[in-house]
Amino acid sequence: MGRSIAELVAERTGDQFELHDKLMNTQMVRVLRTIGFDRTYVRAEGPYLYDDAGHEYLDLLSGYGVFAVGRNHPAVVSALREVLDANLPGLVQMDVSLLSGLLAERFLETVPDGLEKVFFANSGAETVEAAIKFARYSTGRPGIVYCDHAFHGLTQGALSLNGDEIFREGFGPLLPGTHRIPFDDLEALERALHRHEVAAFIVEPIQGHGVNVPSDSFLPEAARLCRENGALFVADEVQTGMGRTGRMWAIEHWGVEPDMLLAAKALSGGFVPVGAVALRKSVFDRVFSNMVRAPVHGSTFSKNNLAMAAGIATLDVIREENLVQNAAKLGEALLDDFRAMVDRYSFVKEVRGKGMMQAIEFAPPASLRHRAAWKLLDSAQKGLFAQLVTVPLFQRHRILSQTSGHDAAIVKFLPPLVIDEDDRKRITTALDAVVADTENVGGAIWDLGKTLARAALNMRAGR
Numbered sequence: 189m190g191r192s193i194a195e196l197v198a199e200r201t202g203d204q205f206e207l208h209d210k211l212m213n214t215q216m217v218r219v220l221r222t223i224g225f226d227r228t229y230v231r232a233e234g235p236y237l238y239d240d241a242g243h244e245y246l247d248l249l250s251g252y253g254v255f256a257v258g259r260n261h262p263a264v265v266s267a268l269r270e271v272l273d274a275n276l277p278g279l280v281q282m283d284v285s286l287l288s289g290l291l292a293e294r295f296l297e298t299v300p301d302g303l304e305k306v307f308f309a310n311s312g313a314e315t316v317e318a319a320i321k322f323a324r325y326s327t328g329r330p331g332i333v334y335c336d337h338a339f340h341g342l343t344q345g346a347l348s349l350n351g352d353e354i355f356r357e358g359f360g361p362l363l364p365g366t367h368r369i370p371f372d373d374l375e376a377l378e379r380a381l382h383r384h385e386v387a388a389f390i391v392e393p394i395q396g397h398g399v400n401v402p403s404d405s406f407l408p409e410a411a412r413l414c415r416e417n418g419a420l421f422v423a424d425e426v427q428t429g430m431g432r433t434g435r436m437w438a439i440e441h442w443g444v445e446p447d448m449l450l451a452a453k454a455l456s457g458g459f460v461p462v463g464a465v466a467l468r469k470s471v472f473d474r475v476f477s478n479m480v481r482a483p484v485h486g487s488t489f490s491k492n493n494l495a496m497a498a499g500i501a502t503l504d505v506i507r508e509e510n511l512v513q514n515a516a517k518l519g520e521a522l523l524d525d526f527r528a529m530v531d532r533y534s535f536v537k538e539v540r541g542k543g544m545m546q547a548i549e550f551a552p553p554a555s556l557r558h559r560a561a562w563k564l565l566d567s568a569q570k571g572l573f574a575q576l577v578t579v580p581l582f583q584r585h586r587i588l589s590q591t592s593g594h595d596a597a598i599v600k601f602l603p604p605l606v607i608d609e610d611d612r613k614r615i616t617t618a619l620d621a622v623v624a625d626t627e628n629v630g631g632a633i634w635d636l637g638k639t640l641a642r643a644a645l646n647m648r649a650g651r
């Protein structure tokens with residue numbers, strides 16, 4: 189018999205960097221080593237990661253948003269164990285499974301009015317691919333309108349709706365019939381809807397890249413314009429959904445009823461790939477219009493029992509632990525803490541977000557000395573200043589966060605919705621200390637800046 193997974197993990201822990209360097213994404217390993225994020229994590233629980241030296245890290249990245257209920261939530265673990273122990277007949281295919289029906293029932297109870305059908309998928313990108321196909325088929329039109337800085341995933345169709353060149357470059361030709369507009373620009377949307385045969389407008393209610401929050405009229409008016417022009421309004425809630433912004437779905441902040449709502453990430457508690465499209469019955473029925481068309485769109489592993497059971501357990505946890513309310517309350521408290529830094533520290537330009545989706549944007553201040561220091565970093569890599577915050581937050585305070593947006597200095601937090609007051613204090617105290625240090629040009633943080641700038645220049649030179 190082969191080694192058990194526990195034995196393998198015990199024997200080989202620490203080998204992961206060498207394995208990835210040799211067999212997988214070498215550049216990712218270089219990045220982690222350069223910024224000193226190459227830790228060996230051995231355990232995870234709730235909002236915390238633990239390394240092999242027993243250090244605790246507060247994880248404000250949440251696996252890009254999948255761990256809304258925290259890592260290894262016991263209720264989700266128990267649901268998964270139950271599925272495995274029950275020897276259930278999964279993926280029969282010429283059958284319909286109970287667990288997917290039960291998740292559909294629970295999921296639809298949470299979404300805005302008007303959405304009566306569910307299509308399950310295996311990832312956020314797969315929900316986007318489904319939305320493109322459903323919109324095109326049901327309207328008979330080719331066009332899809334999307335926004336600058338949008339992120340809808342990296343498969344070919346989703347990539348065609350990506351608003352950042354860095355992701356698109358060299359992967360074309362991308363899908364025809366796509367039209368990009370500035371985010372939060374109703375006139376541009378109206379022009380696009382008039383000029384082209386548009387099947388759908390797809391939008392993140394709050395953009396993940398940069399955490400851009402639209403003005404209050406944008407989403408309701410966009411939905412109205414879509415309706416008037418016969419296009420579908422698709423809310424991509426892959427990141428903003430499941431309580432992240434302090435409402436179950438971010439679109440609720442603006443009282444909008446989309447024609448399709450896309451969910452993924454947090455839906456399975458972070459364990460199993462999953463995606464779900466909630467859509468109007470009229471749209472669904474046009475695509476799946478007769479028995480011959482029953483298999484016209486789908487994917488082999490969608491509706492698998494592990495994902496479905498994890499989804500049911502996760503929705504229960506979110507409700508029973510009042511996580512949406514916690515995200516609203518603690519998220520707003522954190523945003524207030526961060527906003528207080530705008531006046532206190534010269535590099536802090538703006539704080540944005542809702543609930544547990546937060547960004548702090550930095551910009552060069554008035555002082556010549558500070559501007560010169562900023563410029564030095566920015567000329568090595570645009571937005572590099574943000575790493576002067578994320579790296580010490582991690583190395584000194586053991587808080588994991590990310591930079592966001594490729595042309596601006598933005599630090600982004602996606603805390604698990606389960607964090608508490610103590611975690612809030614830990615975040616605010618640490619962030620305050622790090623940002624205060626950036627004021628001291630010539631101090632240790634700016635030495636780090638020089639190291640990062642050199643690494644960025646080397647990277648640019650292909651070294």
Ligand SMILES: Cc1ncc(COP(=O)(O)O)c(C=O)c1O
Pocket residue numbers: 252311312313314316339340341342392396424425426427428452453
């Ligand atoms: C808004 C949004 N849509 C779609 C996706 C793609 O999801 P996945 O990575 O599961 O394909 C993401 C991922 O970050 C996202 O943030």
